Amino acid sequence: MGHGHHTCCNKQKVKRGLWSPEEDEKLIRHITAYGHGCWSAVPRLAGLQRCGKSCRLRWINYLRPDLKRGSFSPQEAALIIDLHNILGNKWAQIAKHLPGRTDNEVKNFWNSSIKKKLMAQNLSDMAAVSSDLAAISNLTNSRSTFQGFCSINPNSNLIPTAQMDQIYIPAAQNNPPPPGFDQVNFNTSLLPGLPSFPISSLDSSAYDLPPAWTPSEYQQSQLIDHQQQFIKQEETSMFITGGAAPTQFSNQLPLMGAYEDTSVINGLPKLSEMTNGNHYGMCSSSALQVLEPVSASGFSGFHSGLYASDMQVPAVSHIQFIQSLMSAFNSSSSSSSSSSPSLSMSPLPCSGPFLLNPNQPSSWINP
DNA sequence: AAATACCTCAACCGCCGGGAA
DNA sequence: ATTCCCGGCGGTTGAGGTATT
Numbered sequence: 572m573g574h575g576h577h578t579c580c581n582k583q584k585v586k587r588g589l590w591s592p593e594e595d596e597k598l599i600r601h602i603t604a605y606g607h608g609c610w611s612a613v614p615r616l617a618g619l620q621r622c623g624k625s626c627r628l629r630w631i632n633y634l635r636p637d638l639k640r641g642s643f644s645p646q647e648a649a650l651i652i653d654l655h656n657i658l659g660n661k662w663a664q665i666a667k668h669l670p671g672r673t674d675n676e677v678k679n680f681w682n683s684s685i686k687k688k689l690m691a692q693n694l695s696d697m698a699a700v701s702s703d704l705a706a707i708s709n710l711t712n713s714r715s716t717f718q719g720f721c722s723i724n725p726n727s728n729l730i731p732t733a734q735m736d737q738i739y740i741p742a743a744q745n746n747p748p749p750p751g752f753d754q755v756n757f758n759t760s761l762l763p764g765l766p767s768f769p770i771s772s773l774d775s776s777a778y779d780l781p782p783a784w785t786p787s788e789y790q791q792s793q794l795i796d797h798q799q800q801f802i803k804q805e806e807t808s809m810f811i812t813g814g815a816a817p818t819q820f821s822n823q824l825p826l827m828g829a830y831e832d833t834s835v836i837n838g839l840p841k842l843s844e845m846t847n848g849n850h851y852g853m854c855s856s857s858a859l860q861v862l863e864p865v866s867a868s869g870f871s872g873f874h875s876g877l878y879a880s881d882m883q884v885p886a887v888s889h890i891q892f893i894q895s896l897m898s899a900f901n902s903s904s905s906s907s908s909s910s911s912p913s914l915s916m917s918p919l920p921c922s923g924p925f926l927l928n929p930n931q932p933s934s935w936i937n938p
Numbered sequence: 939a940a941a942t943a944c945c946t947c948a949a950c951c952g953c954c955g956g957g958a959a
Numbered sequence: 960a961t962t963c964c965c966g967g968c969g970g971t972t973g974a975g976g977t978a979t980t
Contacts, residue, residue, distance in 0.1 A: 589948070589974085611965065627966075628949065663968060674968075679947050682970095 586620040590629055598626055599634055632675045639671025643680050
């Protein structure tokens, strides 16, 4: 634990370190009865020898009743990876899209689990990466084109804050988006340090998925003009199609729906329930895109009348990759879902919009 | 069985931005 | 305009647990 002092703790002697059950009880009772209000006043009102920040952190990360404890599911891992590709280490932003998960939890999960696994996964790709990059560097305008086609953005600093919440799920779709939208999801193995999704694992045919979207002739010509042929062939195979119109996700809404096998996830809202009918561009499959909000009516290429009820088709291949990743490197994991070789997802411990916190005292549940 | 290495994650630190005084 | 307070966030630490030797 740290040894310094919060500025808010200088005025009084405060306890540090792990919280005792008695302290938890006090904090829970106080917030349940009165809400937290001003956090700096909570310790005094609750009778705790803690600073306000510590109380806030304890509540948010551990005592909140809507927290989902336990291992991350492969769907959650997949979503975290995708969101991290876009947002970087914006853990709070990422956590907003994972119901019941905290930024601290996501951050810990990333640092202790995903990052190492992805790095190990990428090690084997590095030799190929160097040669591929050399080939790309010889292309005319290769750099700008590369960036234009790359739907992932590992550098969160490049994303305006105002766009941080404008996240769009990897929507399955029948119709290609209009020209001008980044459609090709570049092979992330070409980007050192970024997760690589093996093309072989993205073959949807093995899982009875609808046929993958293929670019229009126009788009193909654009691709040929600007990209190496090998890039086009690989990336067009990465589209996973579920037959739905693109769907906008509004700010703060959880994205898990697109990653869940909804036959086992009843507590999470369906995508169609989370949208208001404004649907517009979403393109890539393995990475979410950050797009400027645009009026739905401004896109003639989209069918605004379609809703996302059929968007429940998960990115199966994507999740399968995550599962294989987790099972391959996570033999010590206690997560039953991550070790499942099949695509049937283990049900999350979720029976409603909020999950009981197994750590909360029974007295809190029945005060 | 004991020692060591490794891993997880709760909690803290320090910084930042927003708002009030 | 400046200062102060507060909430929020990302980075980091280290205690405790687990796996390995």
